[in-house]
Amino acid sequence: MKDHDRRELDSRYRRTALPPLGALRCFEAAARLESFTRAAQELHLTHGAVSRAVRSIEDALAVELFERRSQRVFLTPAGERLRDAAAAAFDVLAAAVRELREPPRKLAVVLSCEPTLLMRWLIPRLPAFHARHPEIALQLVAGGGPVGFEEIDLAIRRDDFDWGPRVHAQRLFEERVGPVCSARYRAEHLQAQARGARWADTVVRLHSATRPGAWADWSRAARKRQPAGPSQSFEHFYFSLQAAAAGVGVAIGPWQLVRDEVEAGVLVAPMGFLADGSAYHLLSPQxxxxxxxxAKLLAWLREQA
Structure with a gap:
């Protein structure tokens, strides 16, 4: 017989030679509480059942585990040794049962993302990420500019600021921008153009405080002059895009932020989209x-782009 087969048989024999688990549970409780009566109360058994269980172990091991004196019990040295071993074994079993009963903990990742990108691009795609990686709990935080990694694990940012040499950056996608408006607004101004007015000079340019140079950046990249018509400003970039969809005017829309609405026909892009020289990156401290x-999040984000 091979050595490993013999060891397996020996191991099985040692397991079958152990006292019954129920009897050991009675002994452990009696040893811990130093009372058969209190052990019986804890285990919802009778005093006699606990006493018989302990006696069965003593008979099987041929040792005295308790000294019984004046209606009290005291552990013998052998009893103390078995008490320690039984307590440790039951602690290990209890810990394993707790782990099996508790649902597995997800890997929590705190991701900071620029607010408009978060609302218009990332959140609509979250169900697909959760379906792909149910083991990862993604906690989203809206934020822009420099990142403090004390409470944030990862961040999505456009490279329009210096994030420093210690930050690690993984490129996600380039920024492509273009004028966007509602289909109805475009049709109305095309009619004006048919009557002799320049389309670009009759539209209302929509600006935002968070991207004040959007029109100028697009004008340089497209090598076209900005429309000379009226303009309206909004506090946030997100509001200017909403205003464009509502037919208020024309906003400069980054492709990733408006792609869902363009594909759904809510917005139209009369002049298409072109790269403005910037890009979005996934930032991390290491x-x-x-x-x-x-890494799983990074791969998924690139797929979505």
Whole structure:
């Protein structure tokens, strides 16, 4: 017989030679509480059942585990040794049962993302991420500009500021921008153009405080002059895009932020989209490790772009 087969048989024999688990539970409780009566109360058994269980172990081991004196019990040295072993074994069993009963904990990742990108691009795609990676709990935080990594694991930012040499950046997608408006607004101004007015000079340019240079950046990239018509400003970039969809005027829309509405026909892009020289990146305080939650998120984000 091979050595490993013999060891397996020996191991099985040792397991079958153990006292019954129920009897050991009675002994452990009696040893811990130093009372058969209190052990019986804890285990919802009779005093006699606990006493018989302990006696069965003593008979099987041929040792005295308790000294019984004046209606009290005291552990013998052998009893103390078995008490310690039984307590440790039951602690291990209890811990394993707790782990099996509790649902597995998800890997929590705190991701900061620029607010408009978060609302218009990332959140609508979250169900697909959760379906792909149910083991990762993604906590989203809206934010822009420099990142403090004390409470944030990863961040999505456009490279329109210096994030410093210690930040690790993984490129996600380039920024492509273009004028966008509602289909009805475009049709109305095309009619005006048919009557002799320049379309570009009759539209209302929509600006935002968070991207004040959007029109100028597009004008330089497209090598076209800005429309000379009236303009209206909004507090946030998101509001200017909403106003464009509502038919208020024309906003400069980044492709990723308006793609769903363009594909649905809510917005139209009369002049298409072109790269403005900037890009979005996934930022982290350390390099993203292969196989980590960050690596899975990075791969998924690139797929969505």
């Amino acid at each position: 390099p993203v490790g292969a196989g980590s939650a960050g």
